[in-house]
Amino acid sequence: MKFQLSATDSQSKARAGVLHTGHGEIHTPIFMPVGTAGSVKAVHQRELEQDINAEIILGNTYHLYLRPGIELLEKAGGLHHFNGWKRPILTDSGGYQVYSLGANRKITEEGVIFKSHIDGSKHTFTPENVMDIQRTIGADIIMAFDECTPYPCEYKYAKDSMKMTHRWLERCVKRVNETEPKYGYEQALFPIVQGSVYKDLREQSAEFIASQQQWGNAIGGLSVGEPHEDMYAMTSLVCGILPADKPRYLMGVGTPENILECIALGIDMFDCVMPTRNARNGMLFTSQGIINIRNEKWKDDLTPIDTAVGGYASTFYSKAYLRHLVINKEILGAQIASIHNLTFYLWLVREARKQIMEGTFAEWKNKMVKTVSQRL
Amino acid sequence: MKFQLSATDSQSKARAGVLHTGHGEIHTPIFMPVGTAGSVKAVHQRELEQDINAEIILGNTYHLYLRPGIELLEKAGGLHHFNGWKRPILTDSGGYQVYSLGANRKITEEGVIFKSHIDGSKHTFTPENVMDIQRTIGADIIMAFDECTPYPCEYKYAKDSMKMTHRWLERCVKRVNETEPKYGYEQALFPIVQGSVYKDLREQSAEFIASQQQWGNAIGGLSVGEPHEDMYAMTSLVCGILPADKPRYLMGVGTPENILECIALGIDMFDCVMPTRNARNGMLFTSQGIINIRNEKWKDDLTPIDTAVGGYASTFYSKAYLRHLVINKEILGAQIASIHNLTFYLWLVREARKQIMEGTFAEWKNKMVKTVSQRL
Numbered sequence: 165m166k167f168q169l170s171a172t173d174s175q176s177k178a179r180a181g182v183l184h185t186g187h188g189e190i191h192t193p194i195f196m197p198v199g200t201a202g203s204v205k206a207v208h209q210r211e212l213e214q215d216i217n218a219e220i221i222l223g224n225t226y227h228l229y230l231r232p233g234i235e236l237l238e239k240a241g242g243l244h245h246f247n248g249w250k251r252p253i254l255t256d257s258g259g260y261q262v263y264s265l266g267a268n269r270k271i272t273e274e275g276v277i278f279k280s281h282i283d284g285s286k287h288t289f290t291p292e293n294v295m296d297i298q299r300t301i302g303a304d305i306i307m308a309f310d311e312c313t314p315y316p317c318e319y320k321y322a323k324d325s326m327k328m329t330h331r332w333l334e335r336c337v338k339r340v341n342e343t344e345p346k347y348g349y350e351q352a353l354f355p356i357v358q359g360s361v362y363k364d365l366r367e368q369s370a371e372f373i374a375s376q377q378q379w380g381n382a383i384g385g386l387s388v389g390e391p392h393e394d395m396y397a398m399t400s401l402v403c404g405i406l407p408a409d410k411p412r413y414l415m416g417v418g419t420p421e422n423i424l425e426c427i428a429l430g431i432d433m434f435d436c437v438m439p440t441r442n443a444r445n446g447m448l449f450t451s452q453g454i455i456n457i458r459n460e461k462w463k464d465d466l467t468p469i470d471t472a473v474g475g476y477a478s479t480f481y482s483k484a485y486l487r488h489l490v491i492n493k494e495i496l497g498a499q500i501a502s503i504h505n506l507t508f509y510l511w512l513v514r515e516a517r518k519q520i521m522e523g524t525f526a527e528w529k530n531k532m533v534k535t536v537s538q539r540l
Numbered sequence: 541m542k543f544q545l546s547a548t549d550s551q552s553k554a555r556a557g558v559l560h561t562g563h564g565e566i567h568t569p570i571f572m573p574v575g576t577a578g579s580v581k582a583v584h585q586r587e588l589e590q591d592i593n594a595e596i597i598l599g600n601t602y603h604l605y606l607r608p609g610i611e612l613l614e615k616a617g618g619l620h621h622f623n624g625w626k627r628p629i630l631t632d633s634g635g636y637q638v639y640s641l642g643a644n645r646k647i648t649e650e651g652v653i654f655k656s657h658i659d660g661s662k663h664t665f666t667p668e669n670v671m672d673i674q675r676t677i678g679a680d681i682i683m684a685f686d687e688c689t690p691y692p693c694e695y696k697y698a699k700d701s702m703k704m705t706h707r708w709l710e711r712c713v714k715r716v717n718e719t720e721p722k723y724g725y726e727q728a729l730f731p732i733v734q735g736s737v738y739k740d741l742r743e744q745s746a747e748f749i750a751s752q753q754q755w756g757n758a759i760g761g762l763s764v765g766e767p768h769e770d771m772y773a774m775t776s777l778v779c780g781i782l783p784a785d786k787p788r789y790l791m792g793v794g795t796p797e798n799i800l801e802c803i804a805l806g807i808d809m810f811d812c813v814m815p816t817r818n819a820r821n822g823m824l825f826t827s828q829g830i831i832n833i834r835n836e837k838w839k840d841d842l843t844p845i846d847t848a849v850g851g852y853a854s855t856f857y858s859k860a861y862l863r864h865l866v867i868n869k870e871i872l873g874a875q876i877a878s879i880h881n882l883t884f885y886l887w888l889v890r891e892a893r894k895q896i897m898e899g900t901f902a903e904w905k906n907k908m909v910k911t912v913s914q915r916l
Contacts, residue, residue, distance in 0.1 A: 202864065206871040210852060232839075232864040240842055240860070248856055463608075466616055476586060480624055484616070488578065488608040495582040498871060 165304075165352040165379045167411050175526035177403060177430035180517045183380075183411055185304040186349025187244065187252040190219045192411060192432035193516055195423065195509045196254060198440065201227040202247045205440050206495070206502040209248050215475045216506045217514070220252040220304075222435045225297055226261035229287075230280050234300045242302025242347045254435075255303035256415070257294050257356075260312045260384075271311065273328065291335035295343065295353075302347050307382065308336045310356040315389040322360035329358045330372050337376055352379035354413060357402050360385055361394045370405035380411040380433075387416040387436075396425055403430035420449055420512055420536040424529050427516050439509050443501035446490040449508045453538040455483070457501070462487045469504050473511040477503035512536070541680075541728040541755045543787050551902035553779060553806035556893045559756075559787055561680040562725025563620065563628040566595045568787060568808035569892055571799065571885045572630060574816065577603040578623045581816050582871070582878040585624050591851045592882045593890070596628040596680075598811045601673055602637035605663075606656050610676045618678025618723045630811075631679035632791070633670050633732075636688045636760075647687065649704065667711035671719065671729075678723050683758065684712040686732040691765040698736035705734045706748050713752060728755035730789060733778050736761055737770045746781035756787040756809075763792040763812075772801055779806035796825055796888055796912040800905050803892050815885050819877035822866045825884045829914040831859070833877065838863045845880050849887040853879035888912070 166184040173179070183190040197204045197212065199221045204212055212218045223243055228234075232246070240246035243253055262269050262278050269278035275290030291309040298306035310329040313322050333355050345351045355373045359365030373381055383402050386395045399414060406412055413433035414426050423434050439449060448455040451472035455462065465483040477500045489497030515532075519525040542560040549555070559566040573580045573588065575597045580588055588594045599619055604610075608622070616622035619629055638645050638654050645654035651666030667685040674682035686705040689698050709731050721727045731749045735741030749757055759778050762771045775790060782788050789809035790802050799810050815825060824831040827848035831838065841859040853876045865873030891908075895901040 201868050201870060202861070203870045203872040206875070208852075208872065208875065209856070231868055232860070236840060236860065236864075239840060240858075246842075246858075246861055246864075248861070464612060464615060466622075476584075480585070482616075482622075484608070484612060485578070485622055485624070488612075488622075492577050492607055494577060494579045495871060495874060496579040496584065499582070499584065499875065 165350055167380065167409065169409065171521045171523075173428075173520050173525045174523065176428040176529070178427050178516070178520050178525045178529075179408075179430060179432060180520040181411065181432060185252045185352075187250060187304055188219070190252055191514075191517060193427045193513045194219055194433055195513045196220050196222045196433065196435040197506050197509075198222045198224075198435055198437045199247070199249075200224045201231060202243055204502075204506070206444070206498045207440070207506065211476075211503055212249070212506070213251065215477065215503055217510050218251070218506065220254060221249060223253055223255045223301060223303060224261060225255045225258035225294065225301065228255070228301055229258065229297050230282055234297055237302070238300050238346070242300070244302060252304040253302070254305040255298050255301050255307065257298070257307040257309040258289055259310050260416070262289060263312050263314075273331075275309070291332040292339045295336055295339040299343055299346055299351065302345075303351060304349065305352050305354055305380065306340075308333050308353060308355040310358055310384055312388070313358060313360045313385050315360065317360040319362055322358075322362055322365055326358045326365050326369050329356070330369070333373070333376060337378070354378060354380045354382045356382045356384040356415070357406070358385045359398075361390050361398060363401060366398050366401050367405065370402040374406055380413060381406045382413040382415055384415045386414065387418050387422070392422065395422070396429065399426050399431060400429045420509070421533050423509075423512065424516065424533050424536070427513075428526070428529055434513075439505035440502045443505045444498045446497075446501065448501060449505050449536065450540070451508065451511070451536070453535060453540040455540050457483065457487045457490050469500075470508065473504075473508045475503070475507040478507050541726055543756065543785065545785065547897045549804075549896050549901045550899065552804040552905070554803050554892070554896050554901050554905075555784075555806060555808060556896040557787065557808060561628045561728075563626060563680055564595070566628055567890075567893060569803045569889045570595055570809055571889045572596050572598045572809065572811040573882050573885075574598045574600075574811055574813045575623070575625075576600045577607060578619055580878075580882070582820070582874045583816070583882065587852075587879055588625070588882070589627065591853065591879055593886050594627070594882065596630060597625060599629055599631045599677065599679065600637060601631045601634035601670060601677065604631070604677055605634065605673055606658055610673055613678070614676050614722070618676070620678060628680040629678070630681040631674050631677050631683065633674070633683040633685040634665055635686050636792070638665060639688050639690075649707070651685075667708040668715045671712055671715040675719055675722055675727065678721075679727060680725065681728050681730055681756065682716075684709045684729060684731040686734055686760055688764070689734060689736045689761050691736065693736040695738055698734075698738055698741055702734045702741050702745050705732070706745070709749070709752060713754070730754060730756045730758045732758045732760040732791070733782070734761045735774075737766050737774060739774075739777060742774050742777050743781060746778045750782050756789060757782045758789040758791055760791045762790065763794050763798070768798065771798070772805065775802050775807065776805045796885070797909050799885075799888065800892065800909050800912070803889075804902070804905055810889070815881035816878045819881045820874045822873075822877065824877060825881050825912065826916070827884065827887070827912070829911060829916040831916050833859065833863045833866050845876075846884065849880075849884045851879070851883040854883050
């Protein structure tokens with residue numbers, strides 16, 4: 165895997181780059197649609213590729229491990245063959261989902277024992293087996309096994325947890341170095357910076373993560389309920405420490421505004437369920453602002469959803485038709501809104517990239533942040 | 541509107557034809573996907589056109605009248621403009637849905653008073669206003685307002701109801717003759733034969749309906765729970781009376797087997813929610829037989845859903861992946877299964893047409909009926 169920086173912004177820390185993987189190029193900054201169980205909800209693979217122009221999607225190790233299970237994924241030749249998505253895939257480590265299980269999991273130095281949310285069956289994730297599972301899923305980018313601390317989080321807990329995450333990282337690196345990809349293409353490990361909202365911990369963690377000299381680096385434990393200022397402050401701090409010649413991935417972020425602000429801080433990669441989850445509730449992100457399509461004001465609006473972002477869903481269907489579908493709980497409503505929101509997110513990062521390349525990012529970003537976050 | 545017979549089978553009553561409408565040609569025998577509220581559930585308009593090769597879809601007057609309402613449909617310039625489907629549309633008369641409301645409707649000579657299933661509001665459908673509503677929806681084929689009798693149905697009720705349906709038909713014809721299409725293309729009225737499972741009533745009704753000399757004719761009140769033999773007997777009887785030079789539409793039918801048998805009896809047009817409704821429950825109709833995709837036996841089956849019928853959903857995705865999606869209640873599962881089932885239904889009627897044109901229909905049908913109705 166190779167990361168080339170194509171341009172850096174002179175008035176911010178924004179960068180444009182190209183990440184080369186065994187399944188093709190990723191142009192950064194990039195947004196990665198979330199395909200939890202091997203499907204980006206309500207969206208066909210063909211639509212992801214041709215309409216949304218997604219360059220990489222995310223899969224969740226926890227969900228894929230439980231269903232369809234790694235045995236079937238191995239038989240299929242990996243997730244790419246199982247779901248037919250031919251471009252790059254990133255898998256998370258399962259850590260985030262496991263911690264969300266609350267009472268149904270127990271964390272020890274060895275790893276995490278948890279109960280399946282499906283049938284209550286007992287399972288163990290360790291840094292080692294999570295690397296093996298991600299080898300079998302066959303993602304192009306695999307994430308280190310970490311503990312994602314909640315917000316708020318006491319200093320002592322955050323510090324101890326961070327140290328364990330670092331020890332786990334060493335075990336992940338060792339395991340990855342001792343094993344081979346299963347399907348003939350490279351799998352790049354990304355370690356994850358933790359440390360909650362504590363500056364000294366984030367600094368320590370970023371330095372430790374950088375010292376591991378992996379293919380890319382991620383920032384975890386943000387976008388878990390903390391104020392946006394904290395998220396930006398931590399992201400800025402960590403970006404200043406992580407090496408500039410490697411991609412930086414901010415996990416689980418966020419709104420269009422968050423994404424633009426964090427691009428300005430030096431982030432290259434994002435993922436979030438927001439565009440698809442909110443779509444299913446009738447919330448549309450557009451180049452003009454945020455729309456609640458259930459609102460009466462869109463009832464008679466026969467204009468396309470968003471011509472600026474282009475693509476099938478956003479230009480073929482009208483707001484009034486989409487509203488009609490959403491109000492009637494028609495599945496097609498969720499489909500159209502999901503395609504549109506993802507098309508918009510990918511349009512947004514592509515626009516950001518263009519502005520970075522042209523040296524006009526900072527000014528554009530300041531304007532765009534206001535536009536995309538206003539309620540229409 | 542013009543109907544040309546291209547071929548008639550020598551060993552059955554099967555016919556192949558072409559129906560010319562203001563929105564293009566329909567090659568018969570044809571199956572019409574049901575788009576209740578202006579959307580064929582879980583299927584994009586582009587998929588209907590390009591993947592499924594649907595030539596005409598159906599809309600339900602009752603649902604469209606309640607939501608989005610005829611005011612908005614008129615503002616949009618009709619349903620074609622509202623949902624973006626550019627090929628022909630047929631609307632039912634709303635009668636069937638209204639009768640399904642049970643206690644929430646009252647039938648009188650004037651029409652039907654009913655309560656909306658959405659908000660309990662009170663509405664009236666009469667032969668006249670149902671014609672007006674269908675004018676506003678803008679369907680290419682509009683259906684007469686009839687009473688669809690339940691099964692079983694007492695002889696006296698069936699007879700009285702049929703006579704009222706005939707009186708209503710005269711009012712429908714009068715209204716259609718007195719009014720003009722709203723959007724510049726022809727709207728063809730199809731009257732509906734009733735009479736439950738009583739031979740003499742079906743004969744009387746078919747003769748009365750034929751005497752009205754409309755563009756095409758429909759058979760209603762079947763596929764409501766009666767034995768298949770009754771459905772076939774009534775269909776055969778009625779087809780013998782309805783004019784051969786006009787299309788015959790058997791409403792609400794049916795399984796692939798039903799469709800093949802009724803093509804052999806002289807039916808040209810079909811509609812049914814079965815391919816989409818059953819898809820959402822994981823039942824797949826294929827060229828090899830019927831699949832319950834939730835069944836354990838498909839768990840590891842990495843072969844395409846059905847290569848014989850072709851098309852994106854049926855050839856791109858594997859049975860194992862589709863099963864995984866359906867088991868996980870992923871929306872994409874409903875999408876893939878719906879596209880596949882409709883692709884199969886359209887493939888089936890296209891194959892039937894080819895066999896009729898080549899003079900090999902009867903033999904092919906007898907084999908195919910066994911294949912498509914077996915459980916895999």
